[in-house]
Amino acid sequence: MSAFVSIYGIVTMISDFWTGSDAASGCYKLMTVQNTDGNVVNFVITPTTYFVYHTIISVGDPVIGFYDANVPVPLIYPPQYHAIVMARFTQDQNIKVDFFDSQLVSSDGTLKLTIGPATQIIQENGQPYTANPANKNLIAVYGASTRSIPAQTVPYMIVVMCPLTS
Structure with a gap:
């Protein structure tokens, strides 16, 4: 069973993520998010990542990202998580x-x-x-x-x- 964990922060960078396949070139992104404490995480955005309301996220947007805590992650800094769900954060939802x-x-x-x-x-x-x-x-x-x-x-x-x- 999945154990979903959320991270809130501001998007500081979005770049292409190389998967080792030319066929997937441009289909994967690396979204860097910095929280209010200054901690940084990278979300790997795949074609199956669900964006709430299908919103396009840009650098500077406040976001909340969800990942499965039961999935292994590489031991690197900053941490890198496979994004399951991403959303632009708003005060009213x-x-x-x-x-x-x-x-x-x-x-x-x-x-x-x-x-x-x-x-x-x-x-x-x-x-x-x-x-x-x-x-x-x-x-x-x-x-x-x-x-x-x-x-x-x-x-x-x-x-x-x-x-x-x-």
């Missing part, structure tokens, strides 16, 4: 990437989703998701939440991270 159980409670028990009539539920490709989103990895985009434990919210959008099959 929160983003949570996590596994949500049958009651739509996140795996860390901090957030419970309540689907409202205006909640948009989609797949990563932008198409409507018509099944029950419970027991899946989800990207929840929401505003205000209660101060209860877990916090409860009616999300603006839920993106279902459908598993890839062959």
Whole structure:
């Protein structure tokens, strides 16, 4: 099971990332992010990295990036993580990437989703998701939440991270 971890910061550089294949040239990017403490991380952006609202990120943008803490990373500085989800950070929205159980409670028990009539539920490709989103990895985009434990919210959008099959 994935363990999603987030990092917030300002994009300081975006460059091409060489994968060793001319066929993939230009398809991979290295996004350097610096947090408020001055720490720097690199996110490897791949063709499968999901950008919330399909937003184009530029140098100087505040972003939040999510990676899977269970995936091995090279022991280099600055740390380099494979970005699963990236989003431009705004004050009026929160983003949570996590596994949500049958009651739509996140795996860390901090957030419970309540689907409202205006909640948009989609797949990563932008198409409507018509099944029950419970027991899946989800990207929840929401505003205000209660101060209860877990916090409860009616999300603006839920993106279902459908598993890839062959």
